[in-house]
Amino acid sequence: MIEQATEALKKYWGYTTFRPLQTDAVTAALDHRDSLVVLPTGGGKSLCYQVPAVTLPGMAVVVSPLISLMKDQVDALQQCGIPAARLDSSMTPPHRQAVTSCITAGKVKLLYISPERLLTDPSIEMLKSTKLSLIAIDEAHCVSMWGHDFRPEYRQLDRLKEIFPDVAVHAYTATATERVRRDIVDQLNLTDPEILVGSFDRPNLIYSIAPLNDRLAQVRKVIDAHPSDPGIVYCIRRKDVDTLTAELTAAGYKALPYHAGLADHIRKFNQEAFIYDRVNIIVATVAFGMGIDKSNVRYVIHTGMPKSLENYQQESGRAGRDGLDAHCALFYADKDYHTWKFLLRDLEPEPKRAAMDKLSQAYDFVHSFRCRHKSLSAYFGQTLEKSSCAACDMCLGTIETLPESLITAQKIISCIARLEQKYPADYTARVLIGAKDKDITANDHHELTTFALLSDRTRGIVRDWIEQLANQGHIKKTGPYRNLTLTQSAGQILKGDLTPRLLKPVRQSRSTVKQVS
Numbered sequence: 468m469i470e471q472a473t474e475a476l477k478k479y480w481g482y483t484t485f486r487p488l489q490t491d492a493v494t495a496a497l498d499h500r501d502s503l504v505v506l507p508t509g510g511g512k513s514l515c516y517q518v519p520a521v522t523l524p525g526m527a528v529v530v531s532p533l534i535s536l537m538k539d540q541v542d543a544l545q546q547c548g549i550p551a552a553r554l555d556s557s558m559t560p561p562h563r564q565a566v567t568s569c570i571t572a573g574k575v576k577l578l579y580i581s582p583e584r585l586l587t588d589p590s591i592e593m594l595k596s597t598k599l600s601l602i603a604i605d606e607a608h609c610v611s612m613w614g615h616d617f618r619p620e621y622r623q624l625d626r627l628k629e630i631f632p633d634v635a636v637h638a639y640t641a642t643a644t645e646r647v648r649r650d651i652v653d654q655l656n657l658t659d660p661e662i663l664v665g666s667f668d669r670p671n672l673i674y675s676i677a678p679l680n681d682r683l684a685q686v687r688k689v690i691d692a693h694p695s696d697p698g699i700v701y702c703i704r705r706k707d708v709d710t711l712t713a714e715l716t717a718a719g720y721k722a723l724p725y726h727a728g729l730a731d732h733i734r735k736f737n738q739e740a741f742i743y744d745r746v747n748i749i750v751a752t753v754a755f756g757m758g759i760d761k762s763n764v765r766y767v768i769h770t771g772m773p774k775s776l777e778n779y780q781q782e783s784g785r786a787g788r789d790g791l792d793a794h795c796a797l798f799y800a801d802k803d804y805h806t807w808k809f810l811l812r813d814l815e816p817e818p819k820r821a822a823m824d825k826l827s828q829a830y831d832f833v834h835s836f837r838c839r840h841k842s843l844s845a846y847f848g849q850t851l852e853k854s855s856c857a858a859c860d861m862c863l864g865t866i867e868t869l870p871e872s873l874i875t876a877q878k879i880i881s882c883i884a885r886l887e888q889k890y891p892a893d894y895t896a897r898v899l900i901g902a903k904d905k906d907i908t909a910n911d912h913h914e915l916t917t918f919a920l921l922s923d924r925t926r927g928i929v930r931d932w933i934e935q936l937a938n939q940g941h942i943k944k945t946g947p948y949r950n951l952t953l954t955q956s957a958g959q960i961l962k963g964d965l966t967p968r969l970l971k972p973v974r975q976s977r978s979t980v981k982q983v984s
C-alpha cells in the first residue's frame with residue numbers, strides 16, 4: 468500500500484519520495500496502528516496523515532486548534548485537487564449544512580474540525596455514520612499540561628477511543644519532551660502506538676545568546692547583517708512590540724507590528740505584508756507564527772527570554788526552513804523572568820508549576836556556557852555527538868568574555884563570603900555596586916570592605932555575572948530566599964587556581980550608560 472501512497476504523493480503534491488520518518492508514519496496510518504509522530508517544525512508532519520487520508524477508503528478527521536490553521540490547510544489541499552473541508556465556528560449555518568451534506572454523501576476525504584466541535588453530539592452522530600479512515604490530532608502537545616500550550620478543550624479528546632473504537636488515532640507535534648510524549652499517549656489512550664521521533668537539531672540555525680543592554684542597537688546589528696532579508700523580532704510584551712516597531716521605522720527600516728491587541732484586520736494585513744515580502748521585518752509577540760510557513764526567514768531575534776525551551780525551539784525554528792543558514796539571536800534581561808512570572812500568574816496551580824519549571828529551565832539555558840545545539844537537543848532527550856556544532860556562539864568562539872573575568876569573579880565571591888552567605892543575588896549585587904539602600908545601611912553592609920567593589924557597573928550586569936557564576940557551578944542558591952552560597956570551586960577562584968568565564972557586557976560602565984540614555 469505504501470506504493471499507492473507514493474503514487475498519491477506524486478499525483479497530488481508533485482513530490483517523488485517521502486522523507487525517512489514520513490515513510491514510517493504513513494505506514495503506521497495505512498496499517499491502522501495508533502501513532503505519535505514528533506517532528507520539528509517544517510519536518511513535514513501534515514503529509515504523514517494527508518497522504519494516507521487520500522489513499523485509504525473513507526474520510527479522515529483532523530483535529531486542529533486554530534481556525535486560521537484549518538483554513539490554510541484546507542485551501543492548500545483543495546488547490547492540490549483533494550476534497551477537503553472544515554467545520555468551525557466562523558462558518559455560517561448554511562455553509563456548515565452544505566459541508567455536512569457533502570460528508571454524508573461520502574464526498575469529503577479530509578475534514579478539519581476543532582476539538583470542541585468534534586465532541587458535540589451532532590458531530591459524533593454524523594461521524595459515527597460515516598466511514599472514517601483515521602483520526603489525526605494536530606498540535607497534540609496541547610493535550611498535555613506539561614506542554615507549552617495546554618488547551619483544556621484538547622483534554623476531552625480522551626473520549627475519542629471510546630466513541631470510535633475501530634479508528635486509529637494519530638498524534639502529531641513539533642515539540643515534546645519525554646514527559647509530554649508519555650502524557651499524549653496516556654491522555655489520548657493510544658493503543659500500542661508507533662512512536663516516531665525525528666531529530667530536533669536544526670544544524671543550519673546559528674544560535675547566539677547575550678544579555679540585552681541596548682535593545683535597538685543590538686537588534687539593528689542583527690538586521691543589518693541580513694539587509695532586506697525577511698526576519699522576525701519577538702518581544703515579550705505588546706507595548707515593546709509597538710515601541711520597537713516605531714524605533715525601527717524611525718531608523719528607516721520596513722517593519723510592522725503583530726500582537727493580539729491589534730484589530731483582526733490589521734493583524735491579518737501585517738502578517739500578509741510579511742509573508743508576501745511587502746515588508747521584511749515583523750516585530751511580534753509569541754502570538755505570531757503558528758502555522759506560518761515562510762521558508763526564507765533569515766533571522767529570528769528574541770529581545771527577551773522565551774518562556775520555555777519548547778517555545779524557543781518553535782519560535783527560533785521559524786528561521787531557515789529552506790535549509791539555508793539562518794541566525795537566531797537571543798537577548799535576555801534579568802527582569803524577563805519576573806515579567807513571565809507575572810504573565811503566568813493566573814494559571815491553575817498545576818499548569819503554573821509546570822510553566823514555572825520550564826521558565827527556570829529557560830533561565831538556566833540563557834545563562835549557560837554550553838553549546839546551544841547540544842543544550843537544546845539534550846532538553847528534548849537527544850544527544851548530539853558532534854564535538855563542535857560550528858553553528859553557535861560557544862562553538863564558533865564569537866562570544867566575548869570579559870578580560871578581567873578572574874578578578875571580577877573574585878570580587879563577587881569575596882562579597883558573598885563577607886555577607887556570610889546569607890543574602891540573595893539582588894542584595895549582593897546592590898552591595899557590590901555600592902547602593903546605599905535602606906536595607907543595606909541598616910545592616911551596616913556599606914561598611915564592608917567589599918561594598919562598592921564594582922561601583923562602575925550596573926546592577927543588571929552584576930546580577931548577570933552572578934547568574935553566570937551560578938550556572939558554572941561556583942555559586943549555589945539555597946533556601947526559600949535563594950541565598951547565595953559558595954561551592955568548593957569558588958575557593959579555587961579566590962586562590963586564582965581557576966578562571967571562570969564572564970560575559971563582556973555591551974555597555975561597559977555606569978558612566979557610559981548615562982551618556983547613552
Ligand code: ADP
Pocket residue numbers: 482483484485486489506507508509510511512513514760
Ligand atoms: P510541519 O507541519 O511539520 O511543520 P509541513 O507539513 O508544513 O511541516 O511541511 C513543511 C514543508 O515541507 C512543506 O512545504 C511541505 O510541502 C514540504 N514537504 C513535506 N514533505 C515533503 C516531501 N516528502 N518531499 C518534499 N517536500 C516535502
